[in-house]
Amino acid sequence: MEIKKRIIFLIGSLLSIFIVSCNNSRLPEKITFSEHIAPIIYQNCTSCHRTGEAGMFNLLTYQDIASRSKVIKFVTQTRYMPPWPADASYTHFVNEKILNENEIELISRWVDNGCEIGDSAKIPQLPVFPVGSQLGKPDLVIRLRDAYKIKGNGKDQFLLMRVPYQIPIDTFVSVIEVVPDNRKLLHHVNAQLLSYEFDKKKDVFKGNTVVDLEVCPDKLKAYNEIGLANDDDITFPALTQSVTNYLPSVVPPVYPDGIGGFKMVRKGAIFLKDIHYGPSRIDTTDQTSFNVFFAKGPPVRPLQEFQMGTFGVSPIVPALVVAPNTLFTVHSDYTLPSDISILTINPHMHLLGKFFLAYAVTLQHDTIPLIRINKWDFRWQYFYTFEKMLKIPRGAIIHAEGVYDNTRNNPNNPFSPPRLIAERAGSMRTSDEMFQFIVTYLPYQIGDESISLGSKQNKE
Ligand code: HEC
Structure with missing residues (x-):
């Protein structure tokens, strides 16, 4: 009797799982903007597609969305939007920006059926987007002293910037948040800190604070010009x-x-080792600021970082020299000297990038997937944080590989006809290449695998 009951229960559960999953993939008969489409767009698109943000146009009202319905169908089906180059069938990360198959299909059918609005009273409220800070009230705000003048020459601009500051005492900090001023044009920033010994630099505010990397591609020269010394x-x-x-x-x-x-x-100074503005047709400015959040004390477990490839712990094999009209594959392998827990990873290539893959292989020949990017997109180079710390044991080899496309088929190729493009001492110029994989980690401690890295930000 007991066993029979259990079997019936088991069949019952299996059946309900089956029914639930069928329901999930079945689309409603009548797909409307108010009930089905608005929630998808508001949750996945509107953060960037509203006034003053990076997306070129608004996706707020029915009119906004219906009038672009065909291109919305296209960019979601091809997974060009929302921008999230990492393949979610390989590994998952915190704050992933992806639509599931169901959502993509809903949009597609809605467009094919003529973009019905439905009951407009049911259109959900627009989400409320935080202003100033996404994290709360900062303890300190550091701003560029002078607004940077962005030239209206229709070209991407890549710069080095030094944002000097002076504070009363040495202070421990938990997070620095970048708050763009020109949200339309500021495309990415990667920053480190310069820590001056008090007596060795009289006036941190003196000297040049910006170098254009197209004009001065030699990094060492650029460092001199920007007055880091x-x-x-x-x-x-x-x-x-x-x-x-x-x-x-x-x-x-x-x-x-x-x-x-x-x-x-x-x-000290916040040192923006790369800051990228998108193209603008008019002269304009940016005066980005930095929200600093103090920590209670010194870090208990300070983050550590290594990079593979350009400037890294492991070389690029073969050397990164991409002949014109070729597809070229490189890799870099690094054997871990001790157990680590990975928090965040960042693959980096320039305009010829086509594909990126990284995984670890343990001494027992187990493969631990890290990231796969099937269609490299130069514009979206995220720092990907794992949902939970990821242990990689000592002796494992981290393998990173990249494919470069220096043919005419690559729409981002900076030259037509294609020319030889190579790695040049880590030059950030779009016409030079890089291959880099940056890993942020901690020395492994028992229990790390169960530490969740997403909980705080997923609360929003
Ligand atoms: C993280 C910011 C961001 C999010 C989220 C986002 N977009 Fe975009 N979108 C952009 C930017 C920036 C561009 C300009 C092109 C580029 O940089 O790739 C763009 C371009 C577009 C284009 C124009 C494509 C073309 O080449 O004509 C469409 C259509 C679009 N987005 C729709 C969407 C839809 C639909 C969603 C949600 C499913 C979405 N976007 C989510 C930032 C975003």
Whole structure:
């Protein structure tokens, strides 16, 4: 009797799972904007497609959305939008921006059936988007002293910037948040901190603060031009690892208490080792600021970082020299000297990038997937944070590989006809290439696998 009951229960549960999953994939008879489409667009598109944000047009009203319905169907079916190059069938990350098959199909059918609006009283409220900070009230705000003048020449601009600051005492910080001023044009920022020894730099505010990397592609020269050096002009201040990154609508990762954080010394600068503005047809300005959130004390587990490839712990094989009219594959392998827990990863290539893959292979020949990008998109180079810390054991080999497309078929190819493009001392110029895989990690501790990295930001 007992067993019979259990079997019936089991069949019952299986049946209900089956019914639920069928229901999920079955689309409603009548698809309307108010009931089905508005919620998808508001949740996945509107954060960027509203006035003043990076998306070129608004997706707010029925009119906005219906009038672009065909292209919306296209960009969602091809998964060009929302922009999220990582393949979600390979690995998942915090704050993933992806539509599921059902949502894509709903949009497609709605468009094919003539974009019915439905009961307009049922159109949901627009989401409320945070202003100023996505994380709360900052303890300190550091702003570019002078607005940067963006030339209206219709070209992408890649710069180095030094944002000097002076504070009363050395202070521990948990997060720095980038708050763009020109949200339309600021496309990405990667920042580190310069920590001056108090006596070695009299005036951190003195000197040049911006270098255009197209004009001065040689990194060392650029560092000299931007006045990083101490007053002796020969020695340099300490440079921390990456402290903040920005891409449109990205919330900076806030790790659990005690994990991460760093010290800001009294005299320093936020060093924007790359800052990218999209093309503008008119002269305009940007005066981005940085929200600083203090920590309770020194980090219990400070983050560590290594990079593979360009400037990294492991070389690029073969050397990154991409002949014109070729597809070219490189890889880089790094054997881990100790157990680590990975938090965040960042693959980096330029305009010839076509494909990126990284995984670890343990001594027992188990493969641990890290990231796969089937269609590299230069514009969307996220720092991907795992949902839970990911243990990679000592002795495992991290393998990263990239494919470059230097043919005419690559619409982003900076040259027509294609020319030889190579790695040049980490030059950020779009016409030079890089292959880099940055890994942010902690030395492994028992239990790390169950520490969730997404909980804080998923609360929103
Ligand atoms: C993270 C910000 C962001 C999100 C989220 C986003 N977009 Fe975009 N979208 C952009 C930007 C920026 C562009 C300009 C092209 C580019 O940079 O790739 C764009 C371009 C577009 C285009 C024009 C494509 C073309 O080449 O004509 C369409 C249509 C579009 N988005 C629709 C959507 C839809 C639909 C969603 C949600 C499913 C969405 N976007 C989500 C930022 C975003």
